[in-house]
Amino acid sequence: MTMIHTLGFPRIGAQRELKHAVETYWRGESSTDSLQQTAITLRNQHWQWQREAGLDYVTVGDFAFYDQVLNHIALFGCAPKRFGFGSTVNLDQYFQLARGNTDQFALEMTKWFDTNYHYLVPEFHANTTFELDASWLLDELTQAQSGGHRAKPVLIGPLTFLWLGKAKGHGDHANHQHADCCDHVLQADAFDKLQLLDRLLPAYVNLLETLAAQGVDLVQIDEPALVLDLPPAWLDAYDAVYNTLAAVGPKLLLSTYFGSVANHADRLRRLPVAGLHLDLVRAPTQLAAFTESWPVDKILSIGVIDGRNIWRTDLDRCLEILAPLRRQLGDRLWLAPSCSLLHVPVDLAQEAKLDTELKSWLAFAKQKLNELSVLKRALDLGRTAVHQELQASRAALDARDTSPRIHNPAVAARMEAITSHDDRRQSTYEARHPLQRDRLKLPLLPTTTIGSFPQTDGIRRARAAFKRGDLNDTAYHDAMQAEIRHAVARQEALGLDVLVHGEAERNDMVEYFGEQLAGFAFTQLGWVQSYGSRCVKPPIIFGDVSRPQPMTVEWTRYAQSLTTRPMKGMLTGPVTILQWSFVRDDQPRSQTATQIALAIRDEVVDLETAGIAVIQIDEPAFREGLPLKRTDWPAYLDWAARAFRLSASGVRDNTQIHTHMCYSEFNDILPAIAALDADVITIETSRSDMELLDGFGEFAYPNEIGPGVYDIHSPRIPKVEEMTRLLRKAAAVIPAERLWVNPDCGLKTRGWPEVEAALSNMVSATTMLREELSVTA
Numbered sequence: 202m203t204m205i206h207t208l209g210f211p212r213i214g215a216q217r218e219l220k221h222a223v224e225t226y227w228r229g230e231s232s233t234d235s236l237q238q239t240a241i242t243l244r245n246q247h248w249q250w251q252r253e254a255g256l257d258y259v260t261v262g263d264f265a266f267y268d269q270v271l272n273h274i275a276l277f278g279c280a281p282k283r284f285g286f287g288s289t290v291n292l293d294q295y296f297q298l299a300r301g302n303t304d305q306f307a308l309e310m311t312k313w314f315d316t317n318y319h320y321l322v323p324e325f326h327a328n329t330t331f332e333l334d335a336s337w338l339l340d341e342l343t344q345a346q347s348g349g350h351r352a353k354p355v356l357i358g359p360l361t362f363l364w365l366g367k368a369k370g371h372g373d374h375a376n377h378q379h380a381d382c383c384d385h386v387l388q389a390d391a392f393d394k395l396q397l398l399d400r401l402l403p404a405y406v407n408l409l410e411t412l413a414a415q416g417v418d419l420v421q422i423d424e425p426a427l428v429l430d431l432p433p434a435w436l437d438a439y440d441a442v443y444n445t446l447a448a449v450g451p452k453l454l455l456s457t458y459f460g461s462v463a464n465h466a467d468r469l470r471r472l473p474v475a476g477l478h479l480d481l482v483r484a485p486t487q488l489a490a491f492t493e494s495w496p497v498d499k500i501l502s503i504g505v506i507d508g509r510n511i512w513r514t515d516l517d518r519c520l521e522i523l524a525p526l527r528r529q530l531g532d533r534l535w536l537a538p539s540c541s542l543l544h545v546p547v548d549l550a551q552e553a554k555l556d557t558e559l560k561s562w563l564a565f566a567k568q569k570l571n572e573l574s575v576l577k578r579a580l581d582l583g584r585t586a587v588h589q590e591l592q593a594s595r596a597a598l599d600a601r602d603t604s605p606r607i608h609n610p611a612v613a614a615r616m617e618a619i620t621s622h623d624d625r626r627q628s629t630y631e632a633r634h635p636l637q638r639d640r641l642k643l644p645l646l647p648t649t650t651i652g653s654f655p656q657t658d659g660i661r662r663a664r665a666a667f668k669r670g671d672l673n674d675t676a677y678h679d680a681m682q683a684e685i686r687h688a689v690a691r692q693e694a695l696g697l698d699v700l701v702h703g704e705a706e707r708n709d710m711v712e713y714f715g716e717q718l719a720g721f722a723f724t725q726l727g728w729v730q731s732y733g734s735r736c737v738k739p740p741i742i743f744g745d746v747s748r749p750q751p752m753t754v755e756w757t758r759y760a761q762s763l764t765t766r767p768m769k770g771m772l773t774g775p776v777t778i779l780q781w782s783f784v785r786d787d788q789p790r791s792q793t794a795t796q797i798a799l800a801i802r803d804e805v806v807d808l809e810t811a812g813i814a815v816i817q818i819d820e821p822a823f824r825e826g827l828p829l830k831r832t833d834w835p836a837y838l839d840w841a842a843r844a845f846r847l848s849a850s851g852v853r854d855n856t857q858i859h860t861h862m863c864y865s866e867f868n869d870i871l872p873a874i875a876a877l878d879a880d881v882i883t884i885e886t887s888r889s890d891m892e893l894l895d896g897f898g899e900f901a902y903p904n905e906i907g908p909g910v911y912d913i914h915s916p917r918i919p920k921v922e923e924m925t926r927l928l929r930k931a932a933a934v935i936p937a938e939r940l941w942v943n944p945d946c947g948l949k950t951r952g953w954p955e956v957e958a959a960l961s962n963m964v965s966a967t968t969m970l971r972e973e974l975s976v977t978a
């Protein structure tokens with residue numbers, strides 16, 4: 202029999218029950234008991250679905266009140282000492298680690314590999330100790346077992362756990378990170394984390410013994426770090442670690458995902474584990490490295506169902522791969538999604554508003570469990586046993602393949618017609634610069650903001666009422682225009698040089714554009730956990746992308762009509778739109794990025810025609826698109842930068858293109874950033890004290906830069922002197938003629954009083970610096 206299982210299931214709940222329960226608890230409006238009860242109900246539901254789909258195991262340990270890495274920090278008793286918690290943490294302490302308390306900032310947060318899920322980063326010190334407290338995991342295990350389920354606990358393996366942590370030394374400090382837009386500066390490791398393995402491993406041994414004593418026969422142990430570029434010492438450690446762990450008791454299924462581990466095939470083959478899981482969606486070609494002389498006593502778990510995307514699986518194609526494997530491996534062939542289903546929404550059946558055709562092309566987590574079951578039956582009982590299911594899958598795929606909703610000949614023709622000039626501005630930056638200077642007449646160190654102004658309660662209420670139908674078009678339009686007038690008046694009063702309209706009309710920087718572009722669809726409940734209780738609802742790019750009509754031109758034109766100062770048009774870039782959506786899987790991502798780029802290009806050109814002289818194309822997700830393996834970086838950077846340039850290059854030389862990226866890890870991709878050829882780039886720098894500008898200086902970044910002079914993530918109002926100090930630091934590295942002054946990021950999460958105070962200080966700091974510079978000149 203072919204065994205089927207899942208590496209993990211979304212915990213948030215089909216209706217985001219966990220989010221609501223956790224947030225109610227945080228507000229002090231519910232008890233620990235009622236929160237625990239929600240968790241129990243959700244787990245039971247998810248296991249029940251796994252059972253109903255015929256999975257041979259249910260997965261235990263994929264639940265978390267906040268984050269699975271934080272669960273492991275609690276499990277191994279290694280919460281940072283600075284919290285003073287001791288080796289066991291209760292639920293309130295657990296939440297304090299995630300969210301901070303009055304004395305301690307929270308653990309840092311960063312992206313889980315190349316997903317949009319964020320985990321809490323373990324803090325390791327040279328003297329960190331580990332002490333097992335398996336009580337939570339054992340409770341969940343007991344819950345599953347008493348529900349009559351065969352339970353497969355899942356753990357993050359010791360090497361991945363260490364690798365994901367941060368080595369801290371004396372005097373090191375961490376900042377609180379805000380995952381909605383910014384990646385965090387990870388400081389260089391203070392010591393070699395691998396030294397901690399000797400202390401950590403006994404806790405894993407202890408845990409496996411405990412699980413065995415509770416009747417567990419199989420443990421899934423995740424080592425996705427294996428798909429990264431690991432140093433040799435870490436790779437060697439795999440032998441030692443798994444020789445020790447495999448001897449303990451439960452069988453171990455070592456699981457890898459998000460990439461290929463073919464380069465480690467020899468090593469993995471000889472590890473004494475019971476089996477190995479491979480991600481064949483992300484890395485299909487790695488299979489050959491393993492099937493050839495796969496040990497006769499080992500399981501191979503094949504991840505054929507995409508755990509990262511929402512498309513219905515091509516079951517026929519899977520069976521072509523699986524049938525010979527089944528003959529070779531017999532019962533040792535297992536099937537699973539490529540990775541945990543954490544990254545997809547829960548249940549497609551809830552989507553009442555998606556049309557049936559589009560729905561027939563999709564599969565969310567629950568549907569993916571059923572696909573596994575169909576594959577299993579096809580392999581075990583023959584294809585005729587699941588004839589109908591295969592037929593339905595085939596029909597949906599064929600329809601999708603040929604649908605006019607997906608294939609737009611005009612887009613194809615336009616793609617075909619792209620020439621090598623289309624992604625180049627007419628002239629070089631050196632030639633453009635004087636033309637823009639003459640047109641814009643800006644002072645030295647021009648001041649601007651990143652685009653959004655506070656999304657006030659009033660704005661949110663108006664939008665909600667508009668969506669409900671309680672506010673008509675005209676009333677909503679008037680309300681938004683009033684917000685624009687307000688934002689423009691404040692900026693003029695503050696004395697800013699390049700103004701923005703404030704983005705009041707936008708709910709979200711990707712959704713806003715997706716809703717107006719052809720080829721995009723939106724779900725009602727397609728939520729995916731981003732971090733903690735925060736969920737996102739990524740758009741689905743299902744077809745060729747085009748822009749039926751202008752998206753932002755009227756708002757921007759209106760804003761420009763209110764002022765004689767330059768009004769900056771504000772767009773989201775092609776790479777960010779791609780990165781924050783579910784992307785079609787029937788063509789390369791680069792091709793979809795190019796289509797989006799052409800649509801944005803149309804908007805850029807229309808803004809220019811409407812008289813807008815400065816246009817910003819935001820690319821906050823440019824860096825997070827980087828592949829996990831460095832060898833794959835150049836190809837990505839090449840097409841991503843090209844997509845950006847394609848969106849930006851339809852304008853005349855005297856139109857100024859800005860871009861914005863909100864993070865501070867640039868040094869390893871500076872040439873690619875320069876290759877965007879934006880006239881101005883605004884970036885986050887205040888939290889890293891302008892340090893990253895050293896890289897820009899050394900590299901001699903050729904165009905203009907606006908290094909953020911204050912951290913918009915904090916309600917704190919920065920003092921004038923702090924900002925003059927940062928500006929002086931910046932001016933020491935970047936020539937003043939190419940420096941801009943702006944905050945780190947958009948201001949939508951802040952309130953007006955703090956924004957006005959902070960920007961007023963920013964303008965004062967700029968005035969002081971201008972005087973200083975004119976004296977030295």
Ligand code: GLN
Binds near residue numbers: 704819946947949
């Ligand atoms: N223009 C956007 C804003 O100001 C940029 C946001 C971002 O970079 N994440 O909100």
Ligand code: ZN
Binds near residue numbers: 382651861863947
């Ligand atoms: Zn930003």
